[in-house]
Amino acid sequence: MTKRIVILGGGTGGTLAANRLRRALGAECEITVVDRDDDHVYQPGLLFVPFGLAHADDLVRSRRRQLHDGVAYRDSGVLHVDVEADQVHLDDGGVLAYDVLIIATGARLVPEETDGLTGPGWMSKVFSFYDLAGATALARALRDFDGGRLVVNVVDLPIKCPVAPLEFCFLADWYFQERGIRDHVRLTYVTPLDAAFTKPFAARALAGMLQEKGIELVTEFNTGEVDGEAGKLISYDEREVEFDLAVVVPVHGGAECVERSQGLGDALGFVSADEHTLQSKVRENIFVIGDAAAIPTSKAGSVTHFEGEVLTRNVARFLAGEELDASFDGHTNCFIESGFGKALLIDFNYGTEPLPGHYPSAVGLPLLKESRLNHLxxxxxxxxxxHSLLPGRDLPGVSAAMPLAGKRLEAR
Ligand SMILES: Cc1cc2nc3c(=O)[nH]c(=O)nc-3n(C[C@H](O)[C@H](O)[C@H](O)COP(=O)(O)OP(=O)(O)OC[C@H]3O[C@@H](n4cnc5c(N)ncnc54)[C@H](O)[C@@H]3O)c2cc1C
Structure with a gap:
């Protein structure tokens, strides 16, 4: 009998999983992707919009058109999942029964969680570049900004692409230099972490770059309130950071449909899964990919891409009644734009933090080092x-397992 695979979310993970599964399983499975609109946003491009280096329209393509022939697309919101009955209930009243469910509903921005963040000043002197509307409005505000204190603040973790706020700082330094007003701008990065980044080795390198570029670093700042009128961030322990313009990365949570599904999500609305097989801890026939997963990786498109290979294999094995492949190693790979046409690259997994060297082997892109090659x-x-990742193709020379070749392990 034809097996039914339902995929919730047609973003990075849902799309590449559908296309990989279609190729692996052919017509022996009926694959349906559900999402609530037809706008697939290339989220890494949002970083460039505020600086006029990308236009919002160039980042959006039809979701439906990214799916291979033979994959069905259902344009509807997901109301909730009935994990006991193996059914998905949709906003349009429809019900989809499944043999395998893949949760790819990503992470949701929840700015309302922080007192005052969406109050007075929101979208006039307090912005986020984490969605299209925010990134576009911020581009206008940056153009009009002639000097003062610009603060970049991460409210809490986890967030998507944890290096993106740092990249924003580096690009802001470049942008104001280009405009000849860098001396009139005080740039400050405010984070709840005790360092510039989560991983100690990379954190030291990134903190050094902030210092070189004259960007102040404020650590262990847990934002409790944003006072847009007075222009200040206030932490739970009553410290204050003043601003003329604030760029805030809001709290992230899991999808509301996960929260509404009894027994599916954790306290934040993410779905617990085995970190090596990606099978959920809720039900054997539910798998998770991308930002929706509560596993100890970064929430990044690269992780989602690497997960795709193991997830596809495991859905096929599950349907065949075979043992699952427990090989996902948490591989993460991020370019960190540093301004002036340069970028760094970091590559790490559950057990190995970002190290210097080269990727993917002794000959390749420099790791933890600014270079034009990384920017390209x-x-x-x-x-x-x-053209490659969403269609579910493997990238030449790039594998899901993190390569050790090329890394300077002695630098640990
Ligand atoms: C500013 C920014 C910069 C980034 N830069 C990078 C980078 O340089 N490198 C990198 O690797 N990653 C980067 N990322 C992260 C990357 O974009 C995400 O990690 C990746 O898109 C995760 O894929 P996903 O499928 O889990 O979630 P998404 O691609 O967000 O897809 C989730 C989908 O679920 C749908 N959905 C949710 N709830 C429902 C519902 N109730 N009903 C129907 N549909 C629903 C949504 O509409 C969405 O289409 C960046 C992200 C941001 C915001």
């Missing part, structure tokens, strides 16, 4: 995203 890699990634 970051720009080329957009093309690879639409």
């Amino acid at each position: 890699g970051k720009l080329m990634f957009a093309w690879l995203y639409w």
